[in-house]
Amino acid sequence: MAPGSVWRLIRHCNLASLRYVGCTLWQQNAPVAVGAAANSRQFSSDAPPQNISRYPIPNKKDLPFDMLELMEEVETKGGFLPNVFKVLAHRPAEFRAFFSYYNELMNKETGGLTKADRELIVVATSIHNQCLYCVVSHSALHRIYSKKPTLADQVIVNYENAELSPRERVMLDFALAVCRSDTVTDQHFLSLEEVGFDREDAWDIAAIAAFFAMSNRLAHLTDMRPNAEFYNMGRMPRDKTKWEGEGK
Helix, strand or coil: CCHHHHHHHHHHCCHHHHHHHHHHHHHHCCCCCCHHHHHCCCCHHHCCCCCCCCCCCCCHHHCCHHHHHHHHHHHHHHCCCCHHHHHHCCCHHHHHHHHHHHHHHHCCCCCCCCHHHHHHHHHHHHHHCCCHHHHHHHHHHHHHHHCCCCHHHHHHHHHHHCCCCHHHHHHHHHHHHHHCCCCCCHHHHHHHHHCCCCHHHHHHHHHHHHHHHHHHHHHHHHCCCCCHHHHHCCCCCCCHHHHCCCCC
């Protein structure tokens, strides 16, 4: 990667982390012909308009270069461009701030939360907030990271009856307490500590619940619609015979 590209990653948002998500999406979907399309920057926002937002979706030629580069990279690696990128591009400064904080919360390598934990928190709190986009998209990511194709569906219906581990149940109890703006007490922290979480993990759980409460409400405002590709991702084991010679 050229030095200028590295500088853009640091200044605007962590493209490496989003690239990781894009690669994950890529591995779960059949390859698409992206060579010529990528070279001409023909990503999915050039297709006939979809009803994915109440607000205008910017034309790619009008986007700042760093945003265009990010969106092109995510689509090339993942096979499709998640609609959240298109919708939030309506406000470039907020787009950058959103994805910078998203990456800090969801893709960091420190702390006691796994990637599957983080996605499950998003699913549980987003269903409480009735956010279709986040429930569908983050259920897909949870299925991929956890390798459990049915757990997110159970959480969507009623997390209290889902087949959760004691650790996951306490984690979601705390996340929902923050989501509902319940009074947080020392008992919450004690319950977390009993299953192996520390106070920094509690902050992470709360911050994810809080951030996605904002995200959920922006999705309501814009009437953001999930990509059709999300619905089937991670539900069936990947057919490894399709990937021979692909280095996957």
